[in-house]
Amino acid sequence: MIVLAALSLLIQLTAVVLAFHMIRITGRKTPWTAFCFAVLLMTVHQGLIVSQMWTAGMLLHATWATEIIKMALSMLILTGVIWGRPHLKQLIQNQERLSRSEQLRKDLFDQSHDMAFFHGLDKDGFLSEFQDVNEEACRVLGYSREELCRMTPREISGRELSEDQIRLLQATGKLVSEHTFRSRNGRLIPVEVNIHFFEQDGHRKLMTFARDISELVESRQALKKENRRCGEILNLTPVSIWHEDFTDVGNWLEELRQNGIEDLKAYLQENPDQIREAAAKVKVISVNNATLQLFGATDKEQLLGSLDRLFTEDSDSIFMEELLTIWNQKNHFISEIPVQTMSGERIPAILEWYAPTVEGRLSLKQVIVTLSNISKLRAVEAERQRLYALIEQTAESIIITDLSGNIVYVNRGFEKMTGYSAAESLGKNPRFLKSGKTPAETYQQMWACLVRGESWRGSLYNLRKNGEPYLEEALIFPLKNPAGQVSHFAGVKMDITEKQELEKQLAQSRKMEAIGKLAGGIAHDFNNILTTIVGNAEMGTVKARKGSEFHRHFSEILSSGKRAAKLTGQLLAFSRRQMIKPVILNLNRVVTELNTMLRRLVGADIHFELRTTRDILPVLADESQIQQILINLVVNAADAMAKQPQPRNLSISTGEVYVDEKMAHRFEGISSGNFALLEVADTGCGISEELINQIFEPFFTTKPMGKGTGLGLATVYGILKQNNAIIDVKSSPGLGAAFRVYWPIAKGKIQAEQQPLPPEDVRARGDEVILLAEDNDGVRRFTADGLTRLGYRVVAVENGEEA
Secondary structure, three states, X not given: OHHHHHHHHHHHHHHHHHHHHHHXXXXXXXXXXXXXXXXXXXXXXXXXXXXXXXXXXXXXXXXXXXXXXXXXXXXXXHHHHHHHHHHHHHHHHHHXXXXXXXXXXXXXXXXXXXXXXXXXXXXXXXXXXXXXXXXXXXXXXXXXXXXXXXOOHHHHHOOOOOHHHHXXXXXXOEEEEEEEEEOOOOXXXXXXXXXXXXXXXXXXXXXXXXXXXXXXXXXXXXXXXXXXXXXXHHHHOOOEEEEEEOHHHHHHHHHHXXXXXOOHHHHHHHOOHHHHHHHHOOEXXXXXXXXXXXXXXXXXXXXXXXXXXXXXXXXXXXXXXXXXXXXXXXXXXXXXXXXXXXXXXXXXXXXXXXXOEEOOEEOHHHEEEEEEEHHHHHHHHHHHHHHHHHHHHOOOEEEEEXXXXXXXXXXXXXXXXXXXXXXXXXXXXXXXXXXXXXXXXXXXXXXXXXXXXXXXXXXXXXXXXXXXXXXEEEEEEXXXXXXXXXXXXXXXXXXXXXXXXXXXXXXXXXXXXXXXXXXXXXXXXXXXXXXXXXXXXXXXXXXXXXXXXXXXXXXXXXXXXXXXHHHHHHHHHHOOOOOOOOEEEEHHXXXXXXXXXXXXXXXXXXXXXXXXXXXXXXXXXXXXXXXXXXXXXXXXXXXXXXXXXXXXXXXXXXXXXXXXXXXXXXXXXXXXXXXXXXXXXXXXXXXXXXXXXXXXXXXXXXOOOOOOOOOHHHHHHHHHHHOOOEEEEEXXXXXXXXXXXXXXXXXXXXXXXXXXXXOXXXXXXXXXXXXXXXXXXXXXXHHHHHHHHOOOEEEEEOOOOOO
8 A cells, every 4th residue: 555655656756847847848837837836736745645654554544446546646647747748848839939930020020121011801801901010111101100000001002902812812822913102292102012911810911011113113114115216226227137036946956966966067968858947947036127128028927927938949058057057156147148029029138147145155045137138238339339439530639637647548639639649648648738828827727627526618728749839729627437536537629729810810800890980981071071172172273374373272282182082082992982883804804904004013123924814704893993902912012022132023813713611711701612813922021920910901001101001901901891802811021922812703794895985075054953962061062163153053952851
């Protein structure tokens, strides 16, 4: 009996020790602690009983049945403690992990850089009010935590989850979608929402994370816009562009390599049908509009459905080269290929195949193939050749230099203008053409414009290879590369030496025109005065007795008046106001008839020579004017040789010449055509270049005082202008001069020469009434007096209104 009691005590002590050890594991949880103390009390009670039994030597009131029951109970308690210890320990560990997980969830919730919301579902399955939110949600949305916890997701997103979304959330436990949140200030915020389902305390809860994707949305829009722009550019590109996928072709080639094929070219030549099979493995992803236009297809489907017809068997060799390019791990291939349009037209094209390389391997998914119509390229090349020919054949000088000023190109116009060949000019600086006459300021202004990237236009004096100076009008401008940087300078230059000469002649012609108007006005007024003087002088000589002093005075007045009238006539001839009676006459006849008189005029010490053509030279002119021209020119020639040593030669020659456009442009109002030439040449002192433009001006003379009036050449000039004729002078100091008169050839019959009628003795007298209208008082009085002396009755008035 005592043995059983002691054994029960031992078992209970073991159970107590183990139970109290479990308190450390459980963390002194109240239920387990109470159980431990209950077992302890049982053990103490059993110990007291065993002690009494041992000291008293009796069983007291214990019975075998009681001890056996206690023994079984102790065994049961010990077994329960031993069995429950690992399970309880595992349970406690699970609770600890759950606690740590909850704390981690809380930390992630609060510290998340995304907006975080904790909420559940209401009885109708809709999202309920937020139970908790993190600081990031408050910051982004502009609400406090308390305000957000009184709001539902609908209030910040404007919409509920759809039924499909709720079913997906319940089935998978998570949902990812994009929404738009509205902040307190009304700002719309695009967000990516991640909703997670979880159970807590037997209830379904939702954890929602929302990330601001404003930048992502902007990037998407920018990428979409860029893709659209690239697509537009691609479709606007005039070159046919194919985006193709060669992945299956690459796999097929790899299989051939694994099957032991080493020489792909030999294999394809032995099995040409394999080329077409490989071509069928190419996937066309997209083509641009230029491709449809090239082949004449309406859309991509029509194009792709006709590839076998568009790329004929003649194209197989080209596709084989594409396969060899992939086989050899090269990413670029270019070749000419024949293609055929939808209408059956065969056109040559340039095919360029390109595959990008990614990490050292060909990316066969992104193969770009371009096709260029060679016929258009050839047309462009032909156009380029035409432009090159235009530049080469243009009369203007074109020169291109690098930034250092060294010549890199000159055209034929430059060679012709300067006399230097391209080989002599390339590599040199254009300064080797300088003449020294261009001011330094001009070059400074030119470089200032070029440095600013602007064009410069101006005139430069340069020297040809033969040393002849010339004036060029230049347009010099910078040439820019595709990057907008100045790479070269170009100049287009025109030789304006002749143009400048023409402008000088035009200015001289206009000056002469102005002088002519002035001289004509003066001559007209002066002629009226002379009419009165000469008329009254003549009447005075008639009334005065011959030999008397009055007669002598009137004669002197009359002689001086006639000389003045002659000068007035020359001025009128210069101003083209001289009264003429032009007829068609033979210039050779007029010149020949003056031969004798001209020989006497020049004197015996001058060798005089007359050379006329046998042809008839019909001109429309007043014969007296031609005589006046010839006499004035001959007299001037004789005067120019007066102090020259022998031999002194003077020649007059005639002929018919053709005046071309180039020469006609030198003279105002003259057109090209056939002209009669009258040339007077001498071996006199010559005329300097500075004086040539002045010799035709009225009263200009180089003769000593009293030796000339300065109206001889002015009269010649006026007569020629009146008859649409021109005069050209070639002279140099000490080398004589040649005056060439060009008179237009007239169309029509030459008028027969008329013999002058013998003078009739007519004595005008009468008693009729004559109405005389004259605005000049002196002329009116003189005329009225003369008519009155002849017996007429004169009514003299000043003008038509008075009459």
